Structures are given as C-alpha cells and as structure tokens.
Amino acid sequence: MKKFNLSLSALLLALFLLSPSALLASGKALRVAIIAPSAQNDLAFTQSIVDGINAIKKDRDIELAITDGTFVVEDAAAAIRDYAKKGYDLVIAHGSQYGGSLKEIAPDFPDTAFAWGTSADTFGLPNVSSYEAASDQGGYVMGVMAAAMSKKGGVGVIGPIEVGDAKLYVDGFVMGAKAQNPKIRAKVNYIGSFSDVALAAEAARAHMAAGADVLTGTAQMVVGAIGAARAKRVAWFGTQANQTELAPEIVVASQVYKWEVILKKIIADMDNGVKGGKMYDINLANNGIVIEFNDAYKLDPAVKEAGMKAIAGIKDGSIVTSHK
C-alpha cells in the first residue's frame, strides 16, 4: 500500500510538473504562436493581434512566434498543427476562416490552449477559446461622425466578405450614420475579397462617383481604398488599427483593437488551468476598443462631440448597436 501511495504521489507530481499551469507558474516563458492571414504590420487585422501580444510582453515573459500571410487556409492549418506539435502553450488562430481547421486539430492536442477569432464559437471543445471584437460599436461611432461630416449626404463603406468583425463593423457604421441622419445615403460594397487591393481602390472610386464624400472600410485590402480616397481628398474612417500614417491628410479617426484586454484574461485563465471553452470579447466599455483621433485632421468640434456622445451612450447602455 505504501509502495502504491509513493507511486501515485510520483505520478501526480509528474503530471503537475508537466501541466501548462505549472509551467506558467514556474516562471518559464509562455510560448505563444499567432497564425494570421495578412502581414504582421498591415495596419489592420493582423497587426492588431500582434500589437496585443507585444503589449502584454511588457509584464509577462512571452516567447512569441508568428506565421503571417496565411491567406490560404490549408497553410494556416499546417502552421496551427505544427505549433501545437512543438508544444506551444497558446496557439492563436487569428481569422474567422480558420475555424473549420481548428475544430479538427484542437482535439488532437488536449494539452494545448487554442484561441481563435473573430467568432463566438468554441465548438464545445475544452481547449478552444474564442474571441470577438464588438466592432459594431466603433462602427456606430464612426457612422455617426461620418454622417455629421458629410456635406453631400452620402457615405460609402468597403467591406471584404460579409462575415466576422467586418460585417459587425459595416452594420454598425450604417446604423450609426442613419441614427445621425436618417436621410443619409449609406452605401455598402462587399468586394468579395480580403486581399484584392486594386478592387478595393475601385470600390472607393465607385462610392465617390456615386456621391459619397466620407468613406470607411475594413480588412487588409483597404490600403487601396485609402489611396483612392487620398487622391480625391475624401475623409476616411479607419478600423482595426490606427490608419493615420497611411494618409494623415484624410484619416479622421480609427477604431483600434486592444486585444491585450482579452489576451490577459485568456492567459490568466490558463494560469488557473482553464485552457478553453470560454468566449471573450473586446468592446468600448472594457477599453478593448478605443477610438483614436488623428490630431492633424481639422475636425469640426461638433462632429467630434457627436462621436463622443455616441461613445458615452454605448458605454452606459443607452445606445444599443447591432452586436448580439
């Protein structure tokens, strides 16, 4: 019996020492991998998550690996599996399109914590967390300001494919614009691609030809649209990251994702032995979403005031956007 108890204790000790929480608590660097669709400095979706992890690195010893540019889902799936095999503690699949792959891969690596977004679905798996941005909230604020700015009564939106946080942002923007000015012409153009920069540029030109004098857009391909807007000096509202440096003359404000807010929670849960099964989101209230204004842009104070009121309204719950 004594021998059995000793063996059991040794086994439990070994299991404890090998568990992720023990590794985390032991002071070893947390190994985090990010798999993302576009370049890590795209001033948009991918950069936002990289910035999030880098913000946490100030307080936490993190060994970070990044595989970016995986527009092809199969490439992303191979990278996700590879990082899991290499024993990374947290593997972040940063793209709605990676959900199907993650659902297949995660059960093979029960000791690895996976996080993916933007989505609310954890597939019922104990080691998969999901995260979402309430981008409709920032979209609403931008829409309010865009409608308040528009002199022609027309605003235009360029979207990629109608999914994930892109859809939320676009819907929120249109809702905010109409709330500010019910007669506003808010036209939306989903170009059907996350990566076609040339088509995004032409979509912006199509909006301008149709009478839009304020534009916005979401996803990585909007760099083309920003260029087209810049050529005509048409105001632009950014999202996902601060896009001011792409066109300081026309970018009014940007909705910026602070993923570190939820990443901290995910890691704290991992420290407590919870590897998944939870959904996290960033929003205006938890400061996971912030509106950053371009100080160089001469914005009418009344427009900024309308935006600030919308932010306050969303935070106190008096304004409900389309999210959830």
Place this chain on the structure above:
Amino acid sequence: MSDSFAVMIIVATIASGIRLATPFLLASLGEALGQRSGVLNLGVDGVMLLGAFGAYYTVLQSNNLYYGLLVGIAIGLLIGVFYAFITLNLQAEQGVSGIGIYLFGLGMSDLLFQKFVGTPRPILPFMPLDIPVLSGLPVVGEMLFQHSIIVYIAFGLVPVMSFVLYRTTYGLNIRAIGENPEAADSLGVSVMATRYSAIIIGNGLAGLAGAALAIELGIFQQNLTNAMGFIAIALVYFGAWSPKGVMIGSLVFGLVQAIVLQCKTFGVIPRSASDLAAMAPAIITILALVVVAKRFKQPSALTKPYVRGG
C-alpha cells in the same frame, strides 16, 4: 436617378474598367509574346510581384515614379534572362519552372518588403494626364482621356506589338518558331535567340505590369497582385494569342469587374449575392475560353523544348 447622373455613373464605370484592365493587359501582352514563341510562363504573377515591390521601393527612396517604372521593367528583364536560361538551356519543364518563379516572386517580394519597408507607407501615384482638348471633351474626355500615363502606355503597346508580330521579320520569326521550330531553324532562324528575346521582353512587360499596379495604387503589400498574373495567362487564351484579342479580353475582364462593383454600390446586386457576383469576371472568362478554345489553335510548339536534330 437623373439622366445626367446616370451618364456620370456609366462614364465612371467605363473609366474604372479601363483602369482595372491595365495591369492585366500589360502582363498578358508579355505572356502572349512568349507563348507565340512556344514558351509558357506560369510565373507571371511572381514577376509582377517583384516588379511591383521594386517599383514601390524605388519610388519610396527616390520620389520619382518613372524610376519606379524602369526598375519594375529591369527586374522583369532580369527574371526573363533567368527563366530563358532554365527553360531553353537547361530545358526544364516549363509548367513547373513557371510555378517555381511564381513562388519565388511571392516569397521574395514579401521578404524584401518586410526587410526594407515593414509597415506600408504610401507613395503618391501618377496624376491623370491632361491631354489638350481631348481631356476636356464631355463624357468621352473623362471616360478615355483622363487616365494616368501608364494606361496610355499599356494600350499604346497593343498596336506596337501587333505591328512587330505581324509586320516585321522578327515577328514572323517568333510566330514561325512557335508553330514549327524545326522548319524555322532549317531556314536559318535562331530558335534560341528568338525565344530568349521573346521571353525577356515578355517578362519585362510583366515587371512593368507589377510596377504599374503598385504605382497606381500608391502602396505595396504582401501578395499585392492577388493572382492577377494567372488571370493574365487565361486572357492570352481568351485573346487567341493576338495583341488585339488580349486587349479585348482584358477590357472585358476589367469592365465586368467595374460593372459588378457599381451594381453592388447601388444595391442592384443584393448583398446576399455579393460573393457570387464577385466571381462574375472569372466565370465570364472561363465561358469565353471554352468558346475560344474551340475556334482557335494554340501555337503548335507551345511548352515543347526545341533540340536541333532531337
């Protein structure tokens, strides 16, 4: 919608179609030249990407758009020499080596961008040319004569290439070795030199296509071309290997893209059908290819390496 507004939208749509067609036209003209000589190059997209990055980086450093165009062309010419060497001297399988060039261009352009630029920084694109009298014409002026110089270079190359292909000895040699290299060789035409030149010029045009794209957009980012080079190859078949046909194919593709965009903007195409509509240019190209494939014959020696006495 008032009549004048409708006209304005139609004008904007056609102008948009012409702009969208331009990089396809440049790349497919180059590919048509190579294929006419009997060499397939599936690496067009990779060459475009390297040309795009080279042009973008040059403009970023020099603030000179013309230097950018020249660097784009030079990169294309250089890759052309390399591609000609591996397909003609080493007689590598053309399909596989083309894909190799594409993958090299895709990876290398991104690597260079990350290494030397990092975060995307905008460059100022070409301004529309102000052509005396023509630019000021109502309707037609905005539709056809308010484009950047790149658009005119691309469309200007169509008659030039037609002339070269159909009215010069050099063009006759290219067509002859694309159909029957043995016969051309027996008449004293250097198959190697002619193919070398066609491949190099073709790749130069692909480099220019990439440069034109980056400069028109005023930015570079990973995989900027978004597989445009592969569409350009399809457009060569669409255009039955003739410069005029390739131009028509590029315009059809660009115009369909522009019409779909405009229809989406005005809600003519519902959002639920948005993704489906985005496929329209590709579907129309495939349908046209099916029709063209039945009516025209590709160069007989296409993809076949030539060995004297072999």
